[in-house]
Amino acid sequence: MKFRQVEAFRNVMLCGTTSAAAAEMNVSQPAISRLISDLEYSLDFSLFDRRKGRLKPTLEAIEFFRAVEESFLGFDKLECLAEQIRTKQPKQLKISCTPSLAASLLPLVLLEHRKYHPDERVIIYTDNIAPLITKLQANSIDIAIGLEFPDLIGINSEHIGCARFVFAAHKDHPLAKKDIITPEDLIGETVLSVISDKQPNYWNKISDSLESVGTSLKRTIDIDAAHTGYAMIAAGMAVGVIEPFSARVWGGRDVVTRRFEPHVSYTYDLAYPTGTRHHPSLESFAESVKKVASEMSEFQTSNFTEPALPKM
Structure with a gap:
């Protein structure tokens, strides 16, 4: 071996x-x-x-x-500790966040956090799931925000809310006239696909919901990030069942969102490296995340029932 x-x-x-x-x-x-x-x-x-x-x-x-x-965790933590000793890094908060939340949730969280820690240096990594998990397990970041984390050694996580995915299309698309979109409405449409290499097996809810009409869809555009998907939608090149957070950025760029049935929702988490010392700044940041999430229309935090859709 x-x-x-x-x-x-x-x-x-x-x-x-x-x-x-x-x-x-x-x-x-x-x-x-x-x-x-x-x-x-x-x-x-x-x-x-x-x-x-x-x-x-x-x-x-x-x-x-x-x-x-x-x-692996033993080696990764030793490397991280050696780097900190070598560079004598000042106090700072290292955050890793998935792209859609980095452009929607995170700015609001930092505005709240800065009220209590105005001079703290914040380092933000925008990562997809694999590098985000690697950073957590290597203990090279303090906290991460993203879709529900798998049960892995070296990671502790807690739920912050559940978000319902939406149908998104260009404002002039015929389906934009409907209030509710179903899989049958998508027959013959160019529907965005997520690159299979970029999504773990437990994120297959969207594919499962479209299985009944899968062979009738045009799958000619594969993406690995929601913002790329919204850009394709804004250009009128495709439609998609997609996370709702990036709609905050793209809603003013000719993109509309509609309710999609059947209900497709995903849980989102805060995560920490196992053994992290929860110092006041980290605890404050985590509380800011929970506070902002509870106020966002995309999230339903209380009981993980059907969340409200964002208004466009």
């Missing part, structure tokens, strides 16, 4: 696919597949079931992954 093989396995588990793991390690997809095969040979048990081109971790893989994470 070699370190590179274990690293490849870890990245496949975190990223969800071999192609995403290959991008993370800057190698080819066949190289990742070969490393995984060599590791399975060395371990003498299978790590993944291969079905229709997708990888599903075996029970043995999940158990092995826990031990792998414990080993």
Whole structure:
């Protein structure tokens, strides 16, 4: 068993696919597949079931992954501590946030936080899920905000709310005249897809909701970020079932949102590295996140029932 093989396995588990793991390690997809095969040979048990081109971790893989994470976290934390000692960094708050929340929730949170910590230096990383998780597990950030985090070693999380995804289209699109959009309305339309490498398997609710009409949709544009999707929608190139937060930015750019049925919603979380010392600034920031989230129309925080839609 070699370190590179274990690293490849870890990245496949975190990223969800071999192609995403290959991008993370800057190698080819066949190289990742070969490393995984060599590791399975060395371990003498299978790590993944291969079905229709997708990888599903075996029970043995999940158990092995826990031990792998414990080993990696030890090295990552040592590297982070060494960097802090070497540079003698001043007090600062390091935040990682997914792109849609970084452009909607986060500015409002920082306005609130600055009332109590006006001189604190804040460092913001805008990340998709894989690098965000890596930063949390490496203890290189103080806090992260994003879609619900998987149950992984090295991460503690708490819910801040649930958001209902919306149908979005150019204001002149025929479907913009309807109040409620269903999958049948999308037959024959160019509907945005999320690049499969960029979404973990547990984020498949949108695909599941469109399964009944999937073969009747035009899937010619794949995206890896909501803002890119909204830009395509604003240009009249596609429609989409998409997160509602970026509509705050794109609502004034010829984009409208409508209720989509069946109900598709996702939970959003705050997350911390395990063992984080919750100093006053961090606690204040976390409270600001919860306060702002409770006031945003996109969120329903009290009981995770159907949230209000943002008004456009």
